[in-house]
Amino acid sequence: MKIIHVVESLASAGGGLPAAVKSLIKLQQSFNYKVICAVTGLATPNNEFDKNTVFNLRDSSILSSIFNLNKLCLSIKRHHYDFVHIHGVWNLTYLVICITCRLAGVKYVVTTHGQLLSTILESDSIQKRLKKKIYYQLFARQILQGAFKIHVSSENERSEFSLNKILSKKIVLIPHIMDDIFFDIKLDRDSSHFHADKTPEFKDILFVGRLDVRKGILDLIDGFASSGLSLDWRLRIVGPNSDPDFMKLMLRKISSIGMVERILIEKPIYGDLRIDLYLSCYVFCLPSYSEAPGLVNIEAALVGRPVITTPYTGLLDIKEFGGVLCDTGQESIGLALREVASWTENEYFSRSKRIQSWAKSEFSLDIILPRWKKFYTQ
Numbered sequence: 001m002k003i004i005h006v007v008e009s010l011a012s013a014g015g016g017l018p019a020a021v022k023s024l025i026k027l028q029q030s031f032n033y034k035v036i037c038a039v040t041g042l043a044t045p046n047n048e049f050d051k052n053t054v055f056n057l058r059d060s061s062i063l064s065s066i067f068n069l070n071k072l073c074l075s076i077k078r079h080h081y082d083f084v085h086i087h088g089v090w091n092l093t094y095l096v097i098c099i100t101c102r103l104a105g106v107k108y109v110v111t112t113h114g115q116l117l118s119t120i121l122e123s124d125s126i127q128k129r130l131k132k133k134i135y136y137q138l139f140a141r142q143i144l145q146g147a148f149k150i151h152v153s154s155e156n157e158r159s160e161f162s163l164n165k166i167l168s169k170k171i172v173l174i175p176h177i178m179d180d181i182f183f184d185i186k187l188d189r190d191s192s193h194f195h196a197d198k199t200p201e202f203k204d205i206l207f208v209g210r211l212d213v214r215k216g217i218l219d220l221i222d223g224f225a226s227s228g229l230s231l232d233w234r235l236r237i238v239g240p241n242s243d244p245d246f247m248k249l250m251l252r253k254i255s256s257i258g259m260v261e262r263i264l265i266e267k268p269i270y271g272d273l274r275i276d277l278y279l280s281c282y283v284f285c286l287p288s289y290s291e292a293p294g295l296v297n298i299e300a301a302l303v304g305r306p307v308i309t310t311p312y313t314g315l316l317d318i319k320e321f322g323g324v325l326c327d328t329g330q331e332s333i334g335l336a337l338r339e340v341a342s343w344t345e346n347e348y349f350s351r352s353k354r355i356q357s358w359a360k361s362e363f364s365l366d367i368i369l370p371r372w373k374k375f376y377t378q
Contacts, residue, residue: 006037020177025049038057057069073096107148110149149375183302201232219329236281285336290312
């Protein structure tokens with residue numbers, strides 16, 4: 001089978017979407033599919049795939065970019081691919097490619113990556129919401145209606161389509177693929193909290209993700225400050241900074257509440273080093289206003305770290321398996337942190353084992369792999 005993926009970016013700093021696409025490409029390559037990926041956004045360094053797998057449509061000049069897009073559309077018309085897989089909806093290039101597919105009789109599928117979640121759309125400015133509403137009615141709806149199938153990765157995504165009889169029939173729920181390295185961590189009594197060869201000076205609450213107001217970071221800072229946790233607790237915020245103004249806002253807030261030494265903002269960590277990052281924390285916290293789902297929640301759970309998150313990250317059942325669900329906002333997050341701090345060692349270890357067991361069973365390749373094999377064919 002020949003598949004071409006179309007995505008805006010594969011940059012690691014782009015968060016969950018690029019990571020999900022790269023994992024899917026690697027899985028399909030393991031099936032011996034011929035897989036190519038066209039990137040519509042700015043070119044970024046790529047050391048995970050060769051130049052025959054990933055190419056950039058966007059060039060330094062508009063004419064070159066149009067030429068590259070035309071070349072791709074021509075290859076679609078000549079049926080060089082069995083399927084075109086579109087990742088996202090808010091991109092006019094996707095519309096051009098989908099129209100080309102429909103005219104050529106080539107099937108295409110769409111992964112929405114949570115971009116149509118009402119919680120995400122409602123967090124946009126009024127102007128941005130209006131633009132998206134107009135774009136959806138004129139273009140995005142047509143993209144979805146013409147798709148062979150629509151892939152979503154969480155139940156809260158699927159529920160967004162429940163009232164649309166046409167689109168709901170196209171929906172297929174398959175969790176995103178998690179990196180193999182996260183399935184190799186084994187817990188024992190000595191290593192459940194930290195590495196067995198050291199006694200930690202601090203108990204760290206860890207946030208990993210893009211530094212964005214919609215991730216609930218400001219609520220987390222306020223919640224930590226108001227929780228009254230003892231001085232051996234710290235908050236570590238780790239992730240790429242794409243908004244200098246938001247970074248300044250965070251730093252001012254941390255300084256104003258006198259938490260400079262206990263709330264740390266750190267640069268992002270990628271690759272295998274993520275394992276040590278998660279293992280170094282006592283509990284993971286993602287109080288996001290919307291995710292689809294929060295892949296970092298799953299990564300933390302896979303290495304046996306209890307997770308605090310909101311109902312808006314697509315993991316509603318996490319509370320039953322050792323995690324803690326809280327609402328957005330300072331008060332709810334503060335209560336969740338105090339609950340975690342009250343756990344005995346036995347309860348902490350029990351929750352660590354339960355959440356790791358849940359994550360390994362829910363996101364195992366043994367479950368996900370057959371679903372992806374069927375996705376394009378049935």
